[in-house]
Amino acid sequence: MRLLFPLLLAVWVSAPSGGCSLPTSSCLLPPAKWCSSLDSAVQCGMLFPTYLLLNDIMSVTLVPYGNAQETPVAQKYTYECQHGKQECLGNMIETCIMNMTDMAFPIIFCMEFSADVIGSAESCLKVFAPDLSMDKVMSCVNGDMGMQLMHQNALQTKALNPPHQYVPWITINGVHTEDLQDKAMSSLFALVCSMYKGTKPAACGGSQKLHYKSYCHNE
Secondary structure (H helix, E strand, O other): OOOOOOEEEEEEEOOOOOOOOOOOOOOOOOHHHOOOOHHHHHHHOOHHHHHHHHOOOEEEEEEEOOOOEEEEEOOEEEEEOOOOHHHHHHHHHHHHHHHHOOOHHHHHHHHHHOOOOOOOHHHHHHHHOOOOOHHHHHHHHHOHHHHHHHHHHHHHHHOOOOOOOEEOEEEEOOEOOHHHHHHHHHHHHHHHHHHOOOOOOHHHHHOOOOOOOOOEEOO
């Protein structure tokens, strides 16, 4: 699986009441099997299956911005992305989708899972949000709405404390430390289970520590 569009990832572990990560180096299963069972989801350390299993105790905020640079021009903004125009386009498409449907997370996972991230957007929309057309998404991308949404991503990124040095940059409950980053990259599933203060869900009985790191540094 390829993360073409670097993301800033914020994960909130819910307090008891009333956040496309790559596979770990220990994952020996093909992509089609990553979500086939609890054990495979944990073994392969994927963000999406972790969210599916633990969404009752966690929420995930994706910020498609990464190491981009924003420049104000008159009353608008232009963006230069670390890996070129296609990355900026992907960031904008994902940002608009996040604003237009509550099914954004599975759509983005579907896109990032594909060999052609941008090209797969329309087919992923048809699966998870059939009422949202690609034409509507592109109207957002090419209009003032997309620009303003991307500006909000820029503001969120610039407000990080400490400032981000690479992507994915992960905050847990609003906090970033190298220890939290390492644990989230090793096994987000295990980290969420360990941090949750309420009654542990049944899924948390199967966590294990795995190791994988892949960063794109902010230069």
